Amino acid sequence: MALCTALAEELARSGVRLAVISPGSRSTPLALALFREEAIETEVALDERSASFFALGAAQATGSPVALVCTSGTAAANFHPAIAEADLSAIPLIVLTADRPPELREIGAGQTIDQIKLYGDSVRWFAEVGSHEADDAGLLHFRSLACRAYATATGDPRPGPVHLNFPLRDPLAPVGEPDAVTASRRLALEGRRDGPLTVVEKPTCGADRPTVNRLVAMIQGAERILILAGRQTDTSIREPLARLANACSAPVLAEPTSQFRLGPHDRGAVITAYERIARRRESSLAPDLLIRLGEFPTSKQLRLWMAETDPAQTVIDPGYGWYEPVRTADLIVRCDVAALLHQIENTAEQRVEGPAGNRFWNAWMEAEKRERREIESSWTREGKLDAGEVHARLAGLQSDGGLIYTASSLAIRDQEESIPALDADVRFLANRGANGIDGLLASGLGAARATGGDTTIITGDLGFFHDVGSLALARNVEGRVRIVVLNNEGGGIFERLPQREEMDADEFEALMRTPAGLEVEKAATLYGLPFHRAPDLDALQAAFEADADAVSVIEVPVSG
Incomplete structure (x- = not known):
């Protein structure tokens, strides 16, 4: 001992x-x-x-x-x-x-x-x-x-x-x-009473001066700059990225887990509908310089489009991995992202015309408005709710300082495509390293336990039942936690894959969609958790605001 x-x-x-x-x-x-x-x-x-x-x-x-x-x-x-x-x-x-x-x-x-x-x-x-x-x-x-x-x-x-x-x-x-x-x-x-036996200091560092100068020269020499904000776990990039984007007239394609799409910072540069925009392949929106922060966003169409346009590309990453799925990066800078953004800001001169006078910026903003209108008009009010509208509503309901933990597979993709830029100070987390659906409930409950904040866990029905035993961990968590189950009766993501058209319908249903045939309510009851079913947005909001100091389960039947 x-x-x-x-x-x-x-x-x-x-x-x-x-x-x-x-x-x-x-x-x-x-x-x-x-x-x-x-x-x-x-x-x-x-x-x-x-x-x-x-x-x-x-x-x-x-x-x-x-x-x-x-x-x-x-x-x-x-x-x-x-x-x-x-x-x-x-x-x-x-x-x-x-x-x-x-x-x-x-x-x-x-x-x-x-x-x-x-x-x-x-x-x-x-x-x-x-x-x-x-x-x-x-x-x-x-x-x-x-x-x-x-x-x-x-x-x-x-x-x-x-x-x-x-x-x-x-x-x-x-x-x-x-x-x-x-x-x-x-x-x-x-041991040592004033601290650990051995301390290893790891100062936060940006890039060296030649690298910063090279980046600044690339920025100043480009006419159409686009920034891709991939997954980050904290909010330290918000302010420096907002300032840099405005100074460079650079739209920022920000996935929710970048922590830049939502927040109290200046969100004027944020583009949310990039999956739909990328499908159109508009040449006027193609960049000549692509600056990537961390991993590539989830969007497949965006990856394909950037590979086709092949702009000069710089990746800024703390060194956590080789995040280069399109294999076209000119430069990878491994350092603290926020620190380097500050360095670039302090070195680069602001563009004279500013965002309002930049045609590339304006074209992206018009495309964003157009696609946002189409996204929101596609949310039908008949029958089951659209999963995208549920994601957007949940983001708007989440309290400041709160956390949304989202499952991989279809949930993270619907979230990426649907949530607008909002001023809510909310963090988004997901298990996007290995991209498995396993352990989502446990992960979200662990995050809630560690932060003590208002937390929403979003999963599909298959992800919920895959990890249903982790509901036993709810007893370890205090405060308000909502487990939102987007129930589309099986693996809806497979409906978007080629197998849907190429396989026999019975084979597809048995091997790919695999509806669980289980009841979410009974699972919640088994573990003693409050349960709500939300067939419409009013019921969703009421369920979201109930059970102030408990872990609850909210089932939302969705189409697709």
Whole structure:
């Protein structure tokens, strides 16, 4: 226990504030140490997959590492999907798996699998901790491990998951602990009282001066500048991006998870209907310089169009991955995005004509108005609601400071195409690294738990039932959380794919659309959650405003 206690102390001193624990015998020392550490709050989740996505959502919402604990065997394997998402989305997780000691491996001992480098290249760092005595060397080793795990998970340039594997021997309960500690050095026994044993400083940096000058020259030499704002997890780019866009007369194609489409900043440059605009392939809207911030937006048509027009292209990214799906970038700058935007702003001269006098800017603004009118006029008031209108209404209803967590597949695409630029100070999150539908409820609940803010989770019916067991985690969350289920009776996204026309109707229904045939209300009732069905916008608003301090489920039947 003393070794695990030292580890927990250092994790807390480094900045870990939440640990998600799945119960088990082999992990007792780890679980107890974290549970007893006053600076770390703990949540217990029976299902390891739910636990891992809960931790993922909490870490994504806060940007701070969350510790994740499980026992040996397949329990650890259930963490893998969330770890894959954390890897691709650069989300910091500290994964602590208990394991059988070496003498119990490969001999048929129960609950034993090969956990060495279990997650492969999906983790930034793996350590097989080994067996140690609670002497000076052992305690300092565990303290140092914790500091390194935290520093690597939050690392520069690429945060992400780390994995420490602990082969633990009996006795697993804290029996005879005082006699087991032989350390004498105060540093080993207590660590540093004013902070962690080792601190790794990671200053926020922009680009070097030659790179900034090169970017400024590209901007000043271009006539038709377009900015694509991809996924960001915080709102730090809002003000500098708004100023740069206006100074450069550059429309900003902002997906919701860029955190730029909505907010109290100047949104005059925001373009929301770029999927529809891209389909038209209007030559007057083609840029000669494309500046991308982070990942490419979800829109497939936009990616295809930009590949066809082949403008000069610069990608500004913190270094989280090779976000180059069209493979045409001239320059990739890896640095803090907001810091570089400030550098460009401070170096570049404002254009004399400004946005109002720029034909390219005006053409984009006219296209945006035209397509917004068409989008909103397509929302029928007859029969089931249109999913796009539901997304737009939910964004308008969400309170300032709130959070919307959206499922992959059809939900994120409908959201991207439908939400207008609004002044609501709302953040949008999604699991868009691996793009799976798994773990969405757990992720959203984890984000709500970590932030304590007003949260809306949006999913389709298949995503809801895929992760329905995570509703058990609702008991861990305080405050108002709404789980909005857009029920189109199956995998509606497949209706947009070629398989819809190329497969036999019965085969398509059985293999692709796969309606669940289950009732959302019964699932909510099973977990003791308030339930509302919202067949129209008035009912949606009433359900949205109900249950002020509870996790509730709102089913919205939608077309498509």
